Amino acid sequence: MSDVVLEMREVTKEFPGVRALNGITLQVRRGDIHTLIGENGAGKSTLLKVLSGVHPHGTYGGEILVNGTPARFSGTRDAEQAGVAIIHQELNLIPELSVAENIFLGHEPRKGIFLDWSATYQGARQLMDELSVPVDPRTPVKDLGVGRQQMVEIAKALRVKANVLLLDEPTSALTGHEVEVLFETLRRLKSQGVTCIYISHRLEELFAIGDRCTVIRDGATVGTDDMANLTEEKIVAMMVGREIEDLYPARSNPIGDPVLAVSDLEVDHPFRAGERIVQGIGFEARAGEVLGIAGLMGSGRSELLTALFGAFPSDVRGEVRLKGRSARFASPLEAIHAGVALVTEDRKAFGLILTMAVGENITLASLDRLSHAGVLDRLAETKEMQKWKEELRIKAATLGVNVSTLSGGNQQKVVFGKWLATAPSVMLLDEPTRGVDVGARVEMYRLMNRLLEEGMAVIMVSSSLPEVLNMSDRVLVMREGRQVALLSKAEADAETVMQYATGALPPQARMVPA
Amino acid sequence: MTSEKKSPLLDLGPQFGIVVSLFALIALFTIVYYVREGNFTFFSPENFSNIVGQVMVVGVLAVGMTLVILIGEIDLGVGSVVALTAVVMCLLLQQGWAMPLAIVVTVALGVVVGAWNGFWVARYKIHSFIITLGMLVIGRGLAQIVSGRQNVSPRNEEFTQFFFSTVPPGVSAALIFIAFVAWVAMQFRAESRLRSFGFEPPGESAQTARLAIGFLGFAFAGWVFCGYRGLPLPFLLWLGVVLAGMFILDQTAFGRAIYAVGGNASAAALSGINVGSIKWRVFMISGLLCGVAGILAASREGGATPGNIGRLNELDAIAAVVIGGTSLMGGIGHVRGTILGLFLLAVLANGMSILGTPQDLQEVIKGLIIIAAAWFDVKTKARRA
Numbered sequence: 001m002s003d004v005v006l007e008m009r010e011v012t013k014e015f016p017g018v019r020a021l022n023g024i025t026l027q028v029r030r031g032d033i034h035t036l037i038g039e040n041g042a043g044k045s046t047l048l049k050v051l052s053g054v055h056p057h058g059t060y061g062g063e064i065l066v067n068g069t070p071a072r073f074s075g076t077r078d079a080e081q082a083g084v085a086i087i088h089q090e091l092n093l094i095p096e097l098s099v100a101e102n103i104f105l106g107h108e109p110r111k112g113i114f115l116d117w118s119a120t121y122q123g124a125r126q127l128m129d130e131l132s133v134p135v136d137p138r139t140p141v142k143d144l145g146v147g148r149q150q151m152v153e154i155a156k157a158l159r160v161k162a163n164v165l166l167l168d169e170p171t172s173a174l175t176g177h178e179v180e181v182l183f184e185t186l187r188r189l190k191s192q193g194v195t196c197i198y199i200s201h202r203l204e205e206l207f208a209i210g211d212r213c214t215v216i217r218d219g220a221t222v223g224t225d226d227m228a229n230l231t232e233e234k235i236v237a238m239m240v241g242r243e244i245e246d247l248y249p250a251r252s253n254p255i256g257d258p259v260l261a262v263s264d265l266e267v268d269h270p271f272r273a274g275e276r277i278v279q280g281i282g283f284e285a286r287a288g289e290v291l292g293i294a295g296l297m298g299s300g301r302s303e304l305l306t307a308l309f310g311a312f313p314s315d316v317r318g319e320v321r322l323k324g325r326s327a328r329f330a331s332p333l334e335a336i337h338a339g340v341a342l343v344t345e346d347r348k349a350f351g352l353i354l355t356m357a358v359g360e361n362i363t364l365a366s367l368d369r370l371s372h373a374g375v376l377d378r379l380a381e382t383k384e385m386q387k388w389k390e391e392l393r394i395k396a397a398t399l400g401v402n403v404s405t406l407s408g409g410n411q412q413k414v415v416f417g418k419w420l421a422t423a424p425s426v427m428l429l430d431e432p433t434r435g436v437d438v439g440a441r442v443e444m445y446r447l448m449n450r451l452l453e454e455g456m457a458v459i460m461v462s463s464s465l466p467e468v469l470n471m472s473d474r475v476l477v478m479r480e481g482r483q484v485a486l487l488s489k490a491e492a493d494a495e496t497v498m499q500y501a502t503g504a505l506p507p508q509a510r511m512v513p514a
Numbered sequence: 515m516t517s518e519k520k521s522p523l524l525d526l527g528p529q530f531g532i533v534v535s536l537f538a539l540i541a542l543f544t545i546v547y548y549v550r551e552g553n554f555t556f557f558s559p560e561n562f563s564n565i566v567g568q569v570m571v572v573g574v575l576a577v578g579m580t581l582v583i584l585i586g587e588i589d590l591g592v593g594s595v596v597a598l599t600a601v602v603m604c605l606l607l608q609q610g611w612a613m614p615l616a617i618v619v620t621v622a623l624g625v626v627v628g629a630w631n632g633f634w635v636a637r638y639k640i641h642s643f644i645i646t647l648g649m650l651v652i653g654r655g656l657a658q659i660v661s662g663r664q665n666v667s668p669r670n671e672e673f674t675q676f677f678f679s680t681v682p683p684g685v686s687a688a689l690i691f692i693a694f695v696a697w698v699a700m701q702f703r704a705e706s707r708l709r710s711f712g713f714e715p716p717g718e719s720a721q722t723a724r725l726a727i728g729f730l731g732f733a734f735a736g737w738v739f740c741g742y743r744g745l746p747l748p749f750l751l752w753l754g755v756v757l758a759g760m761f762i763l764d765q766t767a768f769g770r771a772i773y774a775v776g777g778n779a780s781a782a783a784l785s786g787i788n789v790g791s792i793k794w795r796v797f798m799i800s801g802l803l804c805g806v807a808g809i810l811a812a813s814r815e816g817g818a819t820p821g822n823i824g825r826l827n828e829l830d831a832i833a834a835v836v837i838g839g840t841s842l843m844g845g846i847g848h849v850r851g852t853i854l855g856l857f858l859l860a861v862l863a864n865g866m867s868i869l870g871t872p873q874d875l876q877e878v879i880k881g882l883i884i885i886a887a888a889w890f891d892v893k894t895k896a897r898r899a
Contacts, residue, residue: 331786332783333786355841
């Protein structure tokens with residue numbers, strides 16, 4: 001099994017002012033799961049877009065060979081016909097349409113001039129069964145969680161009977177179980193001779209699933225090797241071009257008094273009357289500690305954070321006290337004034353104003369403080385922008401450049417800057433390092449450590465188990481909207497957390513704050 | 515982060531293309547008219563003063579429309595509200611009300627209508643397209659009812675004269691000169707502030723080009739207004755509205771919130787901005803400006819014909835905003851562009867009229883220009899993405 005199914009020779013791709021690919025050379029063997037890793041902005045996504053025909057032939061330099069013959073795709077359909085299908089990082093589904101309609105979009109089975117609905121639903125059900133995702137193909141995609149939506153996306157690629165599957169960070173929104181399902185599926189496809197090119201930020205995944213690994217940096221191939229010859233340290237060193245001593249920097253600050261105390265918190269379900277989306281929550285977050293919140297997708301973690309921030313649309317009951325004062329906020333503005341900040345999960349949808357400049361995003365939550373009688377104090381505002389740009393080392397030419405031009409890591413730094421400018425005493429972080437490359441992630445962790453040393457309390461939701469376990473002082477586990485465990489650092493290991501999260505272990509008996 | 519090299523001219527801003535189009539259009543009409551008629555009637559202070567007079571009503575509406583479109587909404591009702599407020603203004607004067615009181619009541623009526631629109635949009639999140647489409651019908655209907663379907667005359671000489679009053683040419687020249695000096699001072703202050711803030715100033719050649727263009731602009735204004743009857747009072751009123759709009763957008767927290775809400779309402783809300791309140795206030799501003807525009811329109815027409823006054827003003831206002839580069843998606847744009855769009859449309863209409871282009875053909879050409887502007891907008895955005 002050493003014949004080459006796909007080859008890239010010295011591929012280059014330029015955008016105005018940027019050279020995204022700068023000589024990519026890649027050989028992918030048939031039936032391999034070939035992993036691809038590099039920092040954000042290294043060119044991984046561009047590479048996939050060139051391979052899948054999103055950037056058509058003629059818009060890039062170099063040569064692509066599929067099965068040894070030069071491929072000149074003029075669009076994604078060409079690529080699909082050649083057996084190359086892509087699963088994009090950003091979900092390309094139409095939320096209003098059903099699972100089946102999305103899977104067959106543009107290739108609807110027909111009977112004469114009419115759509116053949118039974119074939120559509122049957123086909124969709126078959127594909128979803130193959131992925132062992134029990135979803136009614138009639139369900140509108142918008143009613144599915146992000147994890148399931150990702151599965152629909154994969155089903156879409158399977159439909160075109162691709163023999164080369166390009167996966168762009170397919171697990172970034174998936175939880176443990178769903179990742180396992182995906183991996184099983186990929187292994188099954190591999191046994192059927194399908195080749196996968198698999199991009200991920202999560203090193204542990206590369207080792208779990210990959211046969212070979214190619215590291216790219218600054219748009220060029222750094223090297224390719226068998227997974228067996230590689231270690232995490234080697235890969236990280238190749239990615240950043242230097243050694244990173246420790247992904248999770250240690251801290252030794254003392255833990256102070258409780259800052260935020262929550263008891264008997266429950267949140268009504270926004271659509272279903274009488275049901276709770278979150279209930280039975282009780283914990284204390286102390287100054288200088290990270291309280292990690294673990295749980296599967298849809299276990300109510302984000303809803304809990306949003307409710308604490310006063311931004312959840314339905315009723316919230318129970319007691320929340322911030323430094324002794326009642327803190328059940330009716331709006332984000334109240335929360336901000338009280339010193340609470342929320343870094344949301346999806347920074348493009350909820351964190352940033354992409355039409356605005358870097359600086360304007362930084363001061364957006366502090367405009368009250370930076371204006372007098374509604375008129376902005378431009379000098380004070382600009383000093384504030386400058387301060388956070390320097391403090392967080394945001395890589396942007398000026399404060400005036402559009403925030404959408406920044407890399408993922410730098411965009412996330414802008415979000416952090418926005419919240420730090422409000423001088424919060426509690427930070428709620430929802431997946432703070434999703435879509436952020438290793439180098440920037442380490443910077444984020446260092447920043448968190450510095451804030452903790454200054455006495456901030458951090459509550460962090462994360463789907464990355466290593467992140468939760470390594471960064472948290474205590475871990476709160478949620479399952480189906482309920483708090484099922486509150487573990488000390490010593491108690492919290494990957495196995496225990498997952499057992500509570502999946503229900504393999506019953507909820508802890510005493511669910512009162514430690 | 516690599517930065518693109520730009521020519522200093524392109525640094526003049528996103529409105530560069532439309533400035534060029536405006537100049538080209540003026541040059542074209544001047545030449546065509548000269549070739550046909552042998553004189554410079556098109557390129558004369560009198561004609562340009564006329565153009566200014568023709569766009570003042572829509573010009574006031576367009577400032578409000580810019581804010582509305584910036585938050586990602588639309589206000590289709592403005593033309594009908596102009597009719598309603600114009601009729602009310604004339605009726606109040608007819609009843610012998612003192613002019614200041616009548617003005618206050620009429621403008622307040624505009625604000626109430628705006629608050630009504632804003633209420634439905636902000637409170638119940640109904641699309642403004644529908645709510646203001648309703649107002650398009652309601653406003654005109656109310657105007658008909660209140661006036662009894664009659665042409666209403668204000669019977670007030672002072673009021674009907676206002677639109678045609680001017681500041682004497684000598685005083686106008688002095689005012690324009692003072693404004694120019696103030697503008698130059700502001701440019702230098704802005705540059706030194708940019709530098710002190712750590713922004714890159716646009717560079718010497720760009721600064722020189724900007725000053726030169728500004729000088730030409732002020733000189734042109736001086737030539738137009740002093741060469742005819744002086745600065746028209748409605749123009750000064752409009753200028754006040756424009757400057758207020760710019761001040762809101764550039765210097766206030768409210769203005770920043772407008773851009774944030776239009777750019778991403780969810781993210782704005784999570785940053786502590788009360789999205790509903792911002793939308794509500796923007797619609798109230800649009801309503802207020804409808805009141806102002808209604809008064810201007812009634813003064814210009816010397817009365818109000820409820821079926822005609824303000825008709826299709828909403829479309830002209832929206833066209834000016836869109837041609838001026840404000841995105842219908844919200845979040846991107848400025849009053850500056852709207853002014854250019856306004857005058858582009860006005861020069862086009864005036865030029866075609868004095869060349870005797872049939873009205874129907876004029877409409878077709880105007881429509882094509884609007885489509886071209888939208889296409890240009892999409893094209894440049896695609897390039898930026």
